[in-house]
Amino acid sequence: MNIEQKLLALLIAESPDASPFLPEIMSSTEDFDWERFEALVDRHRVGALVHAGFQQFPAITPPVALLKSLTRKTNENAEYYMRAVRLTGELADAFAARGIACACLKGIGVANQYYSAPSQREMIDVDLIVTPERYADAEEIVSAHGFELFYPDFDLNERSREAFMALHNAFTYIRKSDGMQLDLHWRMIPNPAMQPAIDQSWTQAIPRTKIGAKNIPMLSPSMHFVYICTHGAKSGWVRLKWLADVDRAVRGLSHDEAAAAAKIFVADDLQRIGAVSLALSQRILGTAIPTAFAGLLKQDVRRLIDLELGMMFADMPSRPHRLQDWAHYRDRFHHSVLLKSGGGYRRHALLRELARPRDLATVPVKSGELWSLGALSPMLGIGRALKRLLGSKS
Template identity: 25%
Template sequence: MTQVQAFAALARLVARGAGLGRPLPLADPDPDPATLLGLAQRHRVILLMERGWRDLAARGEAGPVPDLIVAAARQEHGRALATAAALARLARGLDEAGVKWLALKGPALAHQLYHDVTPRTARDLDILVDPHDLVPAVEVARRLGWTIADDWQRLAQLSGKYDLELAPAKPGLPPLEIHTRLGHGDMFAPRIDTVSAPHRVAIAGYAVPVLTGPDLLVYVAWHGARHFWFRLNWLVDLAGLLTATCDGQAVVSTSRAWGAERSVRAGSLLAERLLGIDAPALPAPSGTMMRNVARLVGWAETRLRIDPDHDHVVRRPMSFLWTIRETRSDDAGWRGLLPLAKRLWLPRECDARQVGVGAPLAVHLVARLPLLLNRLVRDVAATAWARRR
C-alpha cells in the first residue's frame, strides 16, 4: 500500500466514522491495518477510523476491525477522557479566579461535533484568555500542575509572543497552550472581547465556555489553513461544522470580518474533494479570491499528503517556505509579510536565553540577525551534506 493509497483509505474511513457526506467504499476492502494505524496516529483520527471500519464491517464491506486498531482505539478513548477531566478542572479554577476565557478545539470541540468528548483525539488543551487575565490564568494553571519558566513574562516581552506553552508536571495532564488572541499582529485580530458571547457545554460535569456558530466555524477553518491541514483531524473538524450549517451568507460575512474568507473557502473545497461532504452554498467569490483559494488548496493538498512526521516538513531551511505560505493563507496576502518580518526579527526563546534574558531589547535585536544567519548557514550546509551522502 503506497502513501497515497493509505491516505485515501484513511480519509474514507474517517469520513464514515464522523458521519460525513456520501459514504465512499474503500478501493481495497482489506487494507493493511498496521500502515493505516500508523497514519491514523500521526493524523490523530484513530477513534474515527475505528468507527468507520466498524461501519464497513457491519455492512459487509470489510472484515472485522483488526485487534491492533481496537486496542489503539481503547487507549485513545482513555486518553480523551483524561484530557476532558483536565479541562474541567482547569475551567473550574479559571472561573473561580474570575478569568475571562474560553476553550478552543480539544474536548470542547469534540462535544460540539459529536456530543461526546472521545471521538476527537486531543494531545493538548488550548484556551483563549483576555490579555488582562493572562497572569492569573498562568497562576491557576501552575496551581493545577502545569509548569512554565519563572521568567516567562520577560521572554514574552522580548519575543512579542503571548501564546504560552505550559508543560504538564503531573501524570495524566496534557500540555496546555494559553492564547490571548487568535493570530499574529493585525492579520487575524479577534480577541476574546471581540467575539460573540460564548456558549457553555458540559465537559466532565462542568460547564465550559466555547465559541459557537459562524465564529467557531471560521476559527476552525483559519486554524486549519494556517497549518495547511497537515493533520487530517483539522479538516474533519471543519467538515463536521460545514455539514451542520445552512447559512453560507453568515459564514462568509463572519469570515470577512475576521480576515479569513480564503481559509473558509479553501477548507470547504478541500472537505468536498477529500471527504465527500456536501458543503453549504457560499456566496460567489471574486475572481481574485478564487485564484487565491485555488492556490491555498493546492498547497494544502500537497502538505496534507506529506506524512506529518516526515523530515521534509521540519527540515530547515525549507521549513521557512511553509512560514511564508502560512502568512499568505490569511486574506491580508502579501500585506502579511510585514508582520511576518517582525516575527522573524524579534528574538525567540532560544536566542533570548543565549544572549541573556535580562539584556536590553536593543541588544537582543542586534544579536538576532547574526544568530539567524548562523542557523540558516548551518542548516543549508547540513542539507547539502545530506544530499551528497
C-alpha cells in the same frame, strides 16, 4: 493521492457515501500497503475515526494487529476526554471566581458538539484562552492546580518573555502527577494580524455548554467554526484531524450559525481561509457546503489547495529540522503569504515563518527587535543542520 491516502479520507468522512473515493476504494483490487496506511493514521492523529470508519465497511479487512491498535487508541481517547472535561471545568470555575474571562478552544467542545462519539476525536492537550491583561493571574491559578511550565523550555527574563509573547500565542504546561497537558493562550493564533476582530471580541459572548457534569465556557458556534478553519489553514492542514473537525462542524451548524460564521469570515478578511477550508473539506471528505457559505466559495483558492495537498500528504519535516526539509519550508512560506493580505498580515506572517521563539534562549532580543531574530534564526538553523551533517559524517 495514492490508494492508502484515499482509504484514509474515506474512513474519516462523516458521510462516507458522499466521499469522492468510495467507488474506487470499494472496487479496488490493489493490495493496500497497511504499514504505510498505519503510518498515515498516526501522522494525522485519526486512529479512533478510522476505527469507527472500518465498522461501516466490513468488506475491507485490515490486519488484526492494526484493528487492535485502533481499538486501544479509541479507549485512550475516551479516557483522556473525561479527564480533559474535568480539568477544563475546574480551571474555568477557578478563573471565573477571580473574574478572568476564558474559553475552551477546539478539543472537548468540538468532540462533544460535533462528533457522534467524543472518543473519535484525538486530543493531546487542553486549550484555554484568557485575556492578555489577566494572563499572569491565570498562570497563578494554573500553578496552584499542579501545573509546571513545559514550553518554552528555557528561562525567560522580563524582556525575553515579552518577546516570546509577541511571537507566539500560548505557553504549554504539564502536570506530572497525571500527565495532563495545557496550552494556556493569550491569543488564539500566533499572528496577531490574522484574526484581530475575533481576538478583540471573543469575550463579548461566551456561552456555557453542559459537558458531562461541567459547564464549559465556549466560543459561540459561529466564531468557533471560524477559529477551527483558521487554526487548520495556518498550519497548511498537515493533519487530517483538523479537516475532520471542519467536516463535522459544517454538518453541525444551523443555518443561522453558518450565516453568522460567513459574516465573521468577511469582517476579519478571512474569506480565503474560509473558502480553502470548505473547498478542501468538500474535495477530500465529501462535505456538503451550506448555502450560507456560497459567497466564500467564489474565492479563487486553487493555488492554496495545491500547496495544502502537498503539505498534507508529503512526509513531515524531520525534527530537528534538516537541510533536506527546504522544499517543505519553501511551500509553507508561499502558503502563509497567500492566506490573507492587508492589515500587516504578510509582514507578521513572514516574521513568524523566519523567527523561531526557541532561539530567544540564544538571542534574547526585545519585542521591538524581533526582526533581528527573524534574520538570525535561519542562520542559526542552517548552522545547526550543518553541524549535525558534519557530525554524522565524522
